[in-house]
Amino acid sequence: MARKILLDALTGQARSRKELADKLAKKDVPAELATRLLDRFTEVGLIDDEAFARSWIASRQPGKGLARRALAQELRRKGVDDEVAKEALDEIDPDDEEQAARQLVRKKLRSLRNVDRTVATRRLAGMLARKGYPAGMAFAVVRSELDDHGFGEGDDPGDAGDGFH
Missing domain, CATH: 1.10.10 (Arc Repressor Mutant, subunit A)
Structure with a gap:
């Protein structure tokens, strides 16, 4: 039964050992049996x-x-x-990470045409921050993309000394 739980959980998608251990615990599989099975599945490369x-x-x-x-x-x-x-x-690859940030900014830019550059910068940098991008990279990418797309020429919050660096 416990073996079937593991095999079913691994069908269609890889899972971490902890996820599988949690699944077995949730199904009340005794800890000793779960550990033995998880070790065996790891040994044969299934985990x-x-x-x-x-x-x-x-x-x-x-x-x-x-x-x-x-x-x-x-x-x-x-x-x-x-x-x-x-x-x-x-x-x-750091270049891939930066390219992903640029793609996100370009996609979001379409919905920000009616706001000024300061608001656009704040919203775009916030979106990138929520996705885990460091502030320095986020603001550099946002500034670059806004410049490249001729977006709302004017003061940039990063230049206003308001802590957005």
Whole structure:
């Protein structure tokens, strides 16, 4: 029965060892049996937190535009060891991360045509912050994209000394 729970959980999508352990605990599988099964599934390669972390990043970074920090938080919630997560996150190309931020800004720009540059900057930088982008990168990308699209020429909040650097 416990083996079937694990196999069913692994069908269609990889899962972290912690997610599977939680699923077994929720189904009242005795801890000793759960540990033995999880160890065996790990031994034969059905559970692999390193592969899970790489796969999770590959699906979430381009699709959702999430930055390293947000991905690290998600992996931590999934129970992936910080060192395993760090190794997988180190594989993200910084240029890809910046390009993802630019794509998010370009997409959002369409809905901000009726606001001034200060408001647009604040909203775009806030969106990138929620996606886990560092402030420096977020504001650099936002300024660059606003300039490239001729958006609301005028004072930029980053130049106004209001703490947006």
